[in-house]
Amino acid sequence: MDVVTDSLLVGLQERSYSIVFGQNLLTNVGEYLADIKFPKNIALVTNLTVLDLYGQTVLTSLETAGFTCSVITVPEGEEYKNLATLELIYDQLIEGNFDRGSGLIALGGGVVGDMAGYAAATFLRGIPFVQIPTTILSQVDSSVGGKTAVNHRLGKNLIGAFYQPRLVLIDIDTLKTLDRREVRAGIAEIVKYGIISDAEFFAWLENNVSELLELEPEALLHAVKRSCQIKSDIVEIDEREGSVRALLNYGHTFGHAIESLCGYGEWRHGEAVACGMVVASRIAHNLGLADEGSTARISTLLRNFQLPVDAPDFALHQFVTAMRRDKKVREGSLTLVLNQGIGSAKLYPVSNIEDTFHSALPDLES
Ligand SMILES: NC(=O)c1ccc[n+]([C@@H]2O[C@H](COP(=O)([O-])OP(=O)(O)OC[C@H]3O[C@@H](n4cnc5c(N)ncnc54)[C@H](O)[C@@H]3O)[C@@H](O)[C@H]2O)c1
Structure with a gap:
C-alpha cells in the first residue's frame, strides 16, 4: 500500500514553497505543476541514467496536464558539475527559444539539481524551477534551501547562487533503483x-x-x-x-x-x-x-x-x-x-x- 502523500511549507515570504513527499508521485508531476501555475513551456534537465528510469513517466504526466517539455541531458558525475556543462544547458535553452515565461525542472541527484538550479537562477536573470530529487542525499539535503552551484577547478561549489525552487517533489519510490x-x-x-x-x-x-x-x-x-x-x-x-x-x-x-x-x-x-x-x-x-x-x-x-x-x-x-x-x-x-x-x-x-x-x-x- 502506498504511504500517504504529505507536505511541508518552507516559509520564506514571497519565496515560500512546498515540499511534497510520497510514493508514486512522478505520475502526477503535471498536476502538481498545474496547481502552482508553473510555466507551460518547460526544460527538463536530467542525465541519461535518470532519464531512462523516470523520464517517460514525468514527460507523459506533463504532456497530459498540458505542458510542453524539452529534455536537456547533462553528463553524469560530479566531475561534470562545472561551467562547461552549464554552458551546454544555456546553449540548449537559447537554441530552444526558452524565455522569461519558461520554467525548468531538475530531475536527478544533487549534481543535476545544483547545476540545473544555477542555470535557472542565471538564465535571463532567473526563471522559475522545480526540484524533483531522486537520490536520498538530494531528497534530504540539496533540493531544499536554495543553494545552487557548480564547481571550479580550484574548489567545490565556488560558483553559485541562493535561488529557491517553486516546489520540491519527493517521490521515495525513485530510491528503489538507487545503488x-x-x-x-x-x-x-x-x-x-x-x-x-x-x-x-x-x-x-x-x-x-x-x-x-x-x-x-x-x-x-x-x-x-x-x-x-x-x-x-x-x-x-x-x-x-x-x-x-x-x-x-x-x-x-x-x-x-x-x-x-x-x-x-x-x-x-x-x-x-x-x-x-x-x-x-x-x-x-x-x-x-x-x-x-x-x-x-x-x-x-x-x-x-x-x-x-x-x-x-x-x-x-x-x-x-x-x-x-x-x-x-x-x-x-x-x-x-x-x-x-x-x-x-x-x-x-x-x-x-x-x-x-x-x-x-x-x-x-x-
Ligand atoms: N545544494 C545543496 O545544498 C547541496 C547539499 C548537499 C550536497 N550537494 C551536492 O550534491 C551533489 C551530490 O548529490 P548526490 O549524492 O545526489 O549525487 P549524484 O547527483 O551524483 O547522484 C548519484 C548517482 O546516482 C544516479 N541516480 C540519481 N537518481 C537515481 C535513481 N533514482 N536511481 C538510480 N540512479 C540514480 C546519478 O545518475 C548518479 O550517478 C554534490 O555535487 C554536492 O555538492 C548540494
Whole structure:
C-alpha cells in the first residue's frame, strides 16, 4: 500500500514553497505543476541514467496536464558539475527559444539539481524551477534551501547562487533503483540532522537501521520528512548562511578534505561526511562539549549503516592543508561545527587547526 502523500511549507515570504513527499508521485508531476501555475513551456534537465528510469513517466504526466517539455541531458558525475556543462544547458535553452515565461525542472541527484538550479537562477536573470530529487542525499539535503552551484577547478561549489525552487517533489519510490552505496551515503546526511538538532530522531534512527537500509517506505518517509523539516526550520531562520545555517556543515570540514585529497568518486560525499562527523564528535569530546558516550553512539550508528568512520591514509598535514583551502577558513581561523552531546551543535572557531585535529586523530602521521 502506498504511504500517504504529505507536505511541508518552507516559509520564506514571497519565496515560500512546498515540499511534497510520497510514493508514486512522478505520475502526477503535471498536476502538481498545474496547481502552482508553473510555466507551460518547460526544460527538463536530467542525465541519461535518470532519464531512462523516470523520464517517460514525468514527460507523459506533463504532456497530459498540458505542458510542453524539452529534455536537456547533462553528463553524469560530479566531475561534470562545472561551467562547461552549464554552458551546454544555456546553449540548449537559447537554441530552444526558452524565455522569461519558461520554467525548468531538475530531475536527478544533487549534481543535476545544483547545476540545473544555477542555470535557472542565471538564465535571463532567473526563471522559475522545480526540484524533483531522486537520490536520498538530494531528497534530504540539496533540493531544499536554495543553494545552487557548480564547481571550479580550484574548489567545490565556488560558483553559485541562493535561488529557491517553486516546489520540491519527493517521490521515495525513485530510491528503489538507487545503488546501495548511494543509499548509505545519503543516510549519513540523515544521521547528521539527528546529531545537530534532534536527539529523539537520532534514537529513532538507532532503532530503525535495517528498515532504512531496506528502504521500508514508512520508515524512509519519516526519515526524509524529519530531515527536510529540520533543514527547512534552519533555512527559514537563516536563508543565506549568515549564522545557524552553517550548522548544516557538521562533519563537512574534514569530509571535504577527504573528498579533495581522494579526488572525485573514490569517496561518496556522504561517506566523507560520515567520517568527518566522527572526527567532529571526537574534537567535541576533547573540548568538553560532548561526553564519550555520545561519540560512541555516533560512531556505532554510522558503522551500523555500513558507513566509513576511519580516515583514509593521509598525513595530518595533508588534511590540514586541504582544510585551510576550505571556504570556512577566515583570517587563519577555522570555524568548526561541533556537537554538544547529541541533538544540538554550535559553531566553534579554532585557531590551532593542527593540534585540534591531532587530538582527534592521534594515530595519523603528522
Ligand atoms: N545544494 C545543496 O545544498 C547541496 C547539499 C548537499 C550536497 N550537494 C551536492 O550534491 C551533489 C551530490 O548529490 P548526490 O549524492 O545526489 O549525487 P549524484 O547527483 O551524483 O547522484 C548519484 C548517482 O546516482 C544516479 N541516480 C540519481 N537518481 C537515481 C535513481 N533514482 N536511481 C538510480 N540512479 C540514480 C546519478 O545518475 C548518479 O550517478 C554534490 O555535487 C554536492 O555538492 C548540494
